[in-house]
Amino acid sequence: MLTYNTMMVIYKAAPIAIIAILIALFWISRMLCGKNSQTSSTVTPQRLIEFSMEELRQATNNFDLDNNHLGFGCYGLVYTGLIGDRIVAIKREWLHLQPRFLDEVSYMSKIQHENLVNLIGYCCEEGNQLLVFEYMVKxxxxxxxxxxxxxxxxxxxxxxxxxxxxxxxxxxxxxxxxxxxxxxxxxxxxxxxxxxxxxxxxxxxxxxxxxxxxxxxxxxxxxxxxxxxxxxxxxxxxxxxxxxxxxxxxxxxxxxxxxxxxxxxxxxxxxxxxxxxxxxxxxxxxxxxxxxxxxxxxxxxxxxxxxxxxxxxxxxxxxxxxxxxxxxxxxxx
CATH class of the missing domain: 1.10.510.10 (Transferase(Phosphotransferase) domain 1)
Structure with missing residues (x-):
């Protein structure tokens, strides 16, 4: 059985441990998005728009599954979004974050063609990785x-x-x-x-x-x-x-x-x-x-x-x- 003193130590240490875990997760997400990491890409993808998570939340009505959900693909959930007066398709990672996300996005920005569904932008923020593509209405x-x-x-x-x-x-x-x-x-x-x-x-x-x-x-x-x-x-x-x-x-x-x-x-x-x-x-x-x-x-x-x-x-x-x-x-x- 735990003694009173032991329980008090656990009680006082628990909040510190939780804070430490949250801080660790925060820095891991930043590293996986190519920030503050020596092993991640330091090249910002060219010709693409870097969207904030807040912009994409607004574009998709907070990722509304009833009205903005297009489907489920190999990369994750796919949503329609409205950015300005343009309808876009937004793919949201669903399994795990990719440490080379910015490298791959940079590469995708260089292979664009009129007969490929082209990448418009991306978001790598708050532990999220999203891709924003042109929307094909048919x-x-x-x-x-x-x-x-x-x-x-x-x-x-x-x-x-x-x-x-x-x-x-x-x-x-x-x-x-x-x-x-x-x-x-x-x-x-x-x-x-x-x-x-x-x-x-x-x-x-x-x-x-x-x-x-x-x-x-x-x-x-x-x-x-x-x-x-x-x-x-x-x-x-x-x-x-x-x-x-x-x-x-x-x-x-x-x-x-x-x-x-x-x-x-x-x-x-x-x-x-x-x-x-x-x-x-x-x-x-x-x-x-x-x-x-x-x-x-x-x-x-x-x-x-x-x-x-x-x-x-x-x-x-x-x-x-x-x-x-x-x-x-x-x-x-």
Missing amino acids: GNVRDYLGDSSDFTFKKRISVALDAAKGLLHLHNLDPPVQHKRFRTGKVLLDADLNAKVSDAGMLGLLQDRDLRLLNPRGGLEETIDVYSFGLFLLELITGEKPGLLQSTFEIMQWILLRRSTNTLLDDNMPGTFTNQSLEAYMKITIECLTYPAIDRPKMDMVVTELETIYQNEVINEEHEVALGSELFNITIQ
Whole structure:
């Protein structure tokens, strides 16, 4: 049993211990945000806005889960916010603070592109790490496929071309950057259906987490992104998630089964298209998915092919070709 004197010592020491713990946590949070630490970055990210926590609280109505919550992503909770007259998307860290947060944010600020969802600013304050991105009002392609009734073949080609240019930009960086988590949910749309790839360059912030790829590795470096882009193209034209296709045989079996039952094309796709464009689209889709991985095209070739298909649709826009009225031939060399 504790004596009276012992209890009094504990009673008097407890507040001091609590204060000491709070002070320690405060300094740890400052160190993890790159302040007062010799091992943290001393470089302030360029071309970005450094927001205060109070600004982001006001922008999100104190991170209102009912009205401002967009979803839950790999980095944490995602909110909409209003800063001035601009709507933004704010991602808030939910697992643990990253000691190299400012380094990674600085890096992300240098890889911006018109076909990437660009970082606007950040906050590293009060033990919080948040990222502020431009807001894409139409959401992601996966959701848009299910909700839209005006997503024509031509518009889908345009979206695919935008996304391909985003990946090409990453692959052309020095050193090259691979997305490694690309899928339809990572392609976001603005009010005019311009597409941008999200979460580009974020692997450094996620390196301590379980990044299970949504496609078989099947290759190294950018071949993984090319394979994922092939799945994206297939889902974009069919409206259906194809799952993992781990051989050329499985790919052809999946396509030909739907072709034979006239269910390959998305029922929600209105309008017309040329058979030539559809054949070219399926050809580049299969090439992106092909095995072995070394035979997959580079993203610059994918961009070129999609540009040709898009221009062909522009030229033939006035021609009427009934949707799904003809079967098309696919040949694998």
